[in-house]
Amino acid sequence: MEPGDSTKQARAAAQLRKGVLEYCVLALMRDRPRYGVELLHALEESGALATSQGTVYPLLSRLRRDDLVTTTWQESASGPPRRYYALTDSGRAALDEFTRVWPGFRNAVDAFLTTPHPSTGDTQ
Amino acid sequence: MEPGDSTKQARAAAQLRKGVLEYCVLALMRDRPRYGVELLHALEESGALATSQGTVYPLLSRLRRDDLVTTTWQESASGPPRRYYALTDSGRAALDEFTRVWPGFRNAVDAFLTTPHPSTGDTQ
DNA sequence: ACCTGGTTCCATGCGATGCAAGATACCTGG
DNA sequence: CCAGGTATCTTGCATCGCATGGAACCAGGT
Numbered sequence: 001m002e003p004g005d006s007t008k009q010a011r012a013a014a015q016l017r018k019g020v021l022e023y024c025v026l027a028l029m030r031d032r033p034r035y036g037v038e039l040l041h042a043l044e045e046s047g048a049l050a051t052s053q054g055t056v057y058p059l060l061s062r063l064r065r066d067d068l069v070t071t072t073w074q075e076s077a078s079g080p081p082r083r084y085y086a087l088t089d090s091g092r093a094a095l096d097e098f099t100r101v102w103p104g105f106r107n108a109v110d111a112f113l114t115t116p117h118p119s120t121g122d123t124q
Numbered sequence: 125m126e127p128g129d130s131t132k133q134a135r136a137a138a139q140l141r142k143g144v145l146e147y148c149v150l151a152l153m154r155d156r157p158r159y160g161v162e163l164l165h166a167l168e169e170s171g172a173l174a175t176s177q178g179t180v181y182p183l184l185s186r187l188r189r190d191d192l193v194t195t196t197w198q199e200s201a202s203g204p205p206r207r208y209y210a211l212t213d214s215g216r217a218a219l220d221e222f223t224r225v226w227p228g229f230r231n232a233v234d235a236f237l238t239t240p241h242p243s244t245g246d247t248q
Numbered sequence: 249a250c251c252t253g254g255t256t257c258c259a260t261g262c263g264a265t266g267c268a269a270g271a272t273a274c275c276t277g278g
Numbered sequence: 279c280c281a282g283g284t285a286t287c288t289t290g291c292a293t294c295g296c297a298t299g300g301a302a303c304c305a306g307g308t
Binding site for chain 1: 138139140141142143144146147148151152155170171172173222223225226228229230231232233234235236237240
């Protein structure tokens with residue numbers, strides 16, 4: 001990670017994350033509870049969604065505030081205890097909602113980027 | 125799209141638009157200049173990216189402030205004059221950047237939503 | 249015992265963005 | 279002249295990603 005990477009590409013990627021990160025975090029909790037740093041690493045490995053602690057922890061606080069996740073403390077073999085985050089029913093419902101909405105959104109953006117825009121627009 | 129639609133689905137879609145709208149608007153100007161209401165209608169027809177004037181006009185002001193578009197006034201056969209927005213070289217470069225970044229981002233989200241997350245944390 | 253480093257958690261403040269609501273101006277038709 | 283549609287723009291609010299900083303716990307070296 002290059003600090004100070006304020007290129008246009010980085011800026012576009014940063015804006016893209018908005019709103020999507022929340023649901024990718026929920027998706028990571030789909031199969032089993034996760035703790036903060038674990039989520040951070042999983043996002044980093046994905047490449048396009050790498051982010052920082054300053055983003056993940058406020059996000060997790062919002063998810064807990066909105067009752068989308070519940071948390072349980074658990075001891076760690078090496079290090080301080082970890083707070084594990086698990087989906088609630090509401091969280092799973094939100095994830096399902098997003099899973100339904102996402103393809104339409106993705107296809108719409110794909111269409112804007114790849115489809116030629118004919119000049120046969122509206123001629124009033 | 126009913127106004128006042130504050131369902132979870134609408135909320136997810138609203139967050140998704142963040143950052144993407146800017147580049148979809150740039151993409152609409154790729155082949156020819158467009159004016160505000162025209163862009164608004166094109167976005168509305170796409171379904172997933174429908175938005176309002178209060179979103180589009182501040183966005184267009186930012187694009188002009190950042191020298192991504194230039195504007196020219198043009199008379200209309202019926203109605204007030206229209207301000208047409210056209211891509212600058214910087215605007216076209218930004219659009220190309222986004223076109224390069226988008227597939228990786230899209231595929232990353234697809235992977236989070238569709239891939240089962242094994243306890244090994246091995247993502248590929 | 250001390251202290252350095254690694255791990256894990258969290259809070260604060262800033263900048264950017266989407267959006268509702270409202271204001272202004274032009275043209276056509278009754 | 280007034281009503282309605284078209285077209286532009288501004289203001290204030292809420293939300294979100296992120297940099298920055300701090301706190302707590304554990305292990306190992308001196």
